[in-house]
Amino acid sequence: MYDREHLKSLVRQHALKFGDFTLASGKKATYYLDCRQVTLLAEALPSVAAGMLEFIEHDMPELVGGMAIGADPITASILTLAGVQQKPLRGIMVRKEAKGHGTKKFVEGPYKEGERVVIVEDVVTTGGSSLAAIEHCEAVGLKVERVLAIVDRLEGGREAFEAKGYKLETLFTVEDFGIKVGA
DSSP states (O other), X not given: OOOHHHHHHXXXXXXXXXXXXXXXXXXXXXXXXXXHHHHTXXXXXXXXXXXXXXXXXXXXXXXXXXXXXXXXXXXXXXXXXXXXXXXXXXXXXEOSSOOSSTTOOSEESSOOTTOEEEEEEEEESSSHHHHHHHHHHHHTTOEEEEEEEEEEOSSSHXXXXXXXXXXXXXXXEGGGGTXXXXX
C-alpha cells in the first residue's frame, strides 16, 4: 500500500511551493511545504499512513499522535490502517494550549500513564512543534519513543531531537525533492 514514488509525486504536486516564505520557526525560506495539502487528500493519506505504520509495526507502541491540528489527519490515518490490519493502536491529540473548560487537558485521548507513544508530524524544520508535544506527553506520564514525519527540511530538527534522546524517522527529506540545504 505504501507507494513511495507516488506519494513523492503528490507532495511535489500539491505541497511544495516556491517563493518567499516565513516559516513557523520564524526563518525565511525560498520554498514552503504545505503538507496539509497532502494529509487532507484522500489519494495521498493512505500512503502516508502505510509508510509511517511500517516504521512502527515491528515494535508497536500503544499510542500515536502529535500536535493538533497538523498531526490529527496523520494520526487518524495511521489508526484507521492499523484497525483494518487488526493491529492494536490508540491515538492522542496534543493541544497547543490547555482547554479553558472541562478537564483542561493538553493531551486528549484514551491513554494511561506509562504507555509508549510515537509523535507524528507533517514537516520538521527546527522540531519546535514536536518538542512541545513531547513535553506535554511526558508531563502526563507518557513515554515518548521517537518522532515520525512526512518531510524533514534538514534545518536542525533531527539534531534537536537527538540532543533530547529522540530519533527522527521521515518518509522524505527535502533533498528527495532536489532541494539542496545550505546551497
